[in-house]
Amino acid sequence: MKEQSLETIEFELAVLVRHITSIASNKKNWTLDRSAYLLLHQIFAHGSAGVKALADEFRLDISTVSRQAAALEQKGYVCRIPDPLDGRAFSFQITDLGKKELVENKQERLARVTDKLQDWSDEECQRFGQLLRKFNRTFK
Amino acid sequence: MKEQSLETIEFELAVLVRHITSIASNKKNWTLDRSAYLLLHQIFAHGSAGVKALADEFRLDISTVSRQAAALEQKGYVCRIPDPLDGRAFSFQITDLGKKELVENKQERLARVTDKLQDWSDEECQRFGQLLRKFNRTFK
DNA sequence: CTATATAGTTGCATAATACAATTATAAAGT
DNA sequence: ACTTTATAATTGTATTATGCAACTATATAG
Numbered sequence: 001m002k003e004q005s006l007e008t009i010e011f012e013l014a015v016l017v018r019h020i021t022s023i024a025s026n027k028k029n030w031t032l033d034r035s036a037y038l039l040l041h042q043i044f045a046h047g048s049a050g051v052k053a054l055a056d057e058f059r060l061d062i063s064t065v066s067r068q069a070a071a072l073e074q075k076g077y078v079c080r081i082p083d084p085l086d087g088r089a090f091s092f093q094i095t096d097l098g099k100k101e102l103v104e105n106k107q108e109r110l111a112r113v114t115d116k117l118q119d120w121s122d123e124e125c126q127r128f129g130q131l132l133r134k135f136n137r138t139f140k
Numbered sequence: 141m142k143e144q145s146l147e148t149i150e151f152e153l154a155v156l157v158r159h160i161t162s163i164a165s166n167k168k169n170w171t172l173d174r175s176a177y178l179l180l181h182q183i184f185a186h187g188s189a190g191v192k193a194l195a196d197e198f199r200l201d202i203s204t205v206s207r208q209a210a211a212l213e214q215k216g217y218v219c220r221i222p223d224p225l226d227g228r229a230f231s232f233q234i235t236d237l238g239k240k241e242l243v244e245n246k247q248e249r250l251a252r253v254t255d256k257l258q259d260w261s262d263e264e265c266q267r268f269g270q271l272l273r274k275f276n277r278t279f280k
Numbered sequence: 281c282t283a284t285a286t287a288g289t290t291g292c293a294t295a296a297t298a299c300a301a302t303t304a305t306a307a308a309g310t
Numbered sequence: 311a312c313t314t315t316a317t318a319a320t321t322g323t324a325t326t327a328t329g330c331a332a333c334t335a336t337a338t339a340g
Contacts, residue, residue: 002262008269010253012276014174017160019279022199025297034154059162061329088287088336113150116278122142128271129148136152138256139159165328201298206320228305228318
């Protein structure tokens, strides 16, 4: 019944995060960490945005995003555009280099997942993706 | 097709970890963080174990687990038992207080998940749990 | 115009982690 | 038997992601 499934989900989520963060800790030499990856993805997929909007999107402190965005800018993956209507605000736009980096990073991540799920059926993959997406929406 | 599903999984996993870690960052006042929770769970569920075995289980550095275990011991959630056959080694056993804490913490976590998934069908919950567990096994 | 709100940055503290050095003990080689 | 090497665990140090608080500069409201 549902109670039992919820307990499984609760526990397996904790384990999942443990596993994924431990991979992240070991691959320090990656060009983009998860934060940078998601930030760049967001800027790419939803157009330019300011630090405030990005922080809200990811439920991070503005200061954290400010630093992450500055790091992306420093690497030349995004450029900063002053808002013509508001002298305080900026927005970020992904650069060609940033797009290249994003695609390459996505490929690496995809390859890792593909490798893990090589024995999974199409149906399982599809369902897992759907459910993950649906679960992520519960955070909004 | 599968490729598309894999891309979804890849991206949604990154988002999921982002969401969950951001919850964890905000609730600093929790009695058990994820590491402590999993560690205590492991010691509870699979009997006493040494730092080395626990570190292998979670793919963490021995030093990290050593500190985490020391913290659990300090709070009285586990006790340290010298290995009679090996003067270097210890194992940890969960205490009654530790069990109490583990159960309470599990309830809190479960309540959070239950709240999120209140509109999900039994089938969805069951499937999500199964797939999460199956996915976690790919890390072994 | 003054007071308050907002966008963003920067300084500081914290927490989880890995890596390196160290200690103590066990096991293996000669 | 003694020396070397391997192993369990701890501790010191550095890094990294993060939040909070203080601050700056600009915008908006009273």
